[in-house]
Amino acid sequence: MKKHLPGIALSLFIAALATLVANWIPGDIIGASVLAIFIGIVVRLIYYNETLFNEGVQFTSKRVLKFAIVLLGASLNFSIIMQVGGRTVIVLIFTLFTAFFGGYLLGKAFNVNWKLSNMIAAGTAICGGSAIAAMAPVIEAEDGDVSYAISSTFLFDMLMIVVYPLIGRLLLLNDTFFGYWAGTSINDTSSVVAASFAFSEAAGEIATMVKLTRTLAIIPTVLVFSSIYFRRKLKQPNKRKEKVDLVSIFPWFIVLFVLMAVLNTFGLFTPTLVEFLRMISRFSMVAALAAIGLKTDLKSFSRTGWKPFIHSMLLSSLVAVVSYVVVALIIG
Numbered sequence: 001m002k003k004h005l006p007g008i009a010l011s012l013f014i015a016a017l018a019t020l021v022a023n024w025i026p027g028d029i030i031g032a033s034v035l036a037i038f039i040g041i042v043v044r045l046i047y048y049n050e051t052l053f054n055e056g057v058q059f060t061s062k063r064v065l066k067f068a069i070v071l072l073g074a075s076l077n078f079s080i081i082m083q084v085g086g087r088t089v090i091v092l093i094f095t096l097f098t099a100f101f102g103g104y105l106l107g108k109a110f111n112v113n114w115k116l117s118n119m120i121a122a123g124t125a126i127c128g129g130s131a132i133a134a135m136a137p138v139i140e141a142e143d144g145d146v147s148y149a150i151s152s153t154f155l156f157d158m159l160m161i162v163v164y165p166l167i168g169r170l171l172l173l174n175d176t177f178f179g180y181w182a183g184t185s186i187n188d189t190s191s192v193v194a195a196s197f198a199f200s201e202a203a204g205e206i207a208t209m210v211k212l213t214r215t216l217a218i219i220p221t222v223l224v225f226s227s228i229y230f231r232r233k234l235k236q237p238n239k240r241k242e243k244v245d246l247v248s249i250f251p252w253f254i255v256l257f258v259l260m261a262v263l264n265t266f267g268l269f270t271p272t273l274v275e276f277l278r279m280i281s282r283f284s285m286v287a288a289l290a291a292i293g294l295k296t297d298l299k300s301f302s303r304t305g306w307k308p309f310i311h312s313m314l315l316s317s318l319v320a321v322v323s324y325v326v327v328a329l330i331i332g
Helices: 005-024 032-046 050-075 080-084 086-110 114-127 129-138 143-170 175-185 189-199 201-215 218-235 237-241 252-265 271-295 298-304 307-330
Strands: none
Touching: 005 032, 005 050, 005 271, 032 129, 032 143, 032 271, 050 129, 050 252, 050 271, 080 201, 086 114, 086 175, 086 201, 086 307, 114 129, 114 143, 114 201, 114 218, 114 307, 129 143, 129 218, 129 252, 129 271, 143 175, 143 189, 143 271, 143 307, 175 189, 175 201, 175 307, 189 201, 218 252
């Protein structure tokens, strides 16, 4: 505990600070998760004693992150798919395919590493930072890549909060159309809420419901990439010679995550308990991302370069266009 406590305490302090600042900023413009990463990076630049903090920061960035993801499952409910209808699911299938297939092609074109490219695709396809954070432990992503992926998707979201309502009014979109479009194409939940409610109250309610449905895609996405990463490890020359232990590398926390979602779907959690678990999950994830920020060296950003950022902007723009077209064809 003596080795872990300083790093854990520092991560929790940054998480609390980021949460306070995020609540102080009006309109949910910037989430606590993104703030925590940036504060962590700044703290590392100013003063960071590796001997004192590393053990606890490592624990928070790995173990606490998995704990947060497990609790996140309690806020998911499969029955919401029935509420939004089959047409929404069709739109989501198109946008998910666009994000992951388009992300694969752009990753190849810009020579972006496999892990970073797919985290950007997951953040674009599903729900920004939460999806990236959920995927990171499964594919054993580098902390610098996690920070980069969340930062790049966040910057697009900030732009869309302003641009989406303007485009909606210029094109004379109705509330239903705009709600489906924003809910299926803007990355982070807070950004969806900010942009859609800026357009209208009705559009905001529709967009929020659609976005909650989209968040459910975390489950199959993480399971699929867990399988893909396992197969990729088997193909490594050093792994062929040694026996790979499936039990040790299987992401068991995802099983608990799915179990929590199933229990909530069957109504075994009260609304009060769900809200409490969601609150704990959010703060734990903010603390974990603060720890990731503390572990991120800005030199790694400069080494990564601008190509992943361009990759993220192009992919998010592509998803926005495809979403608009599919909503026009399916929803009308």
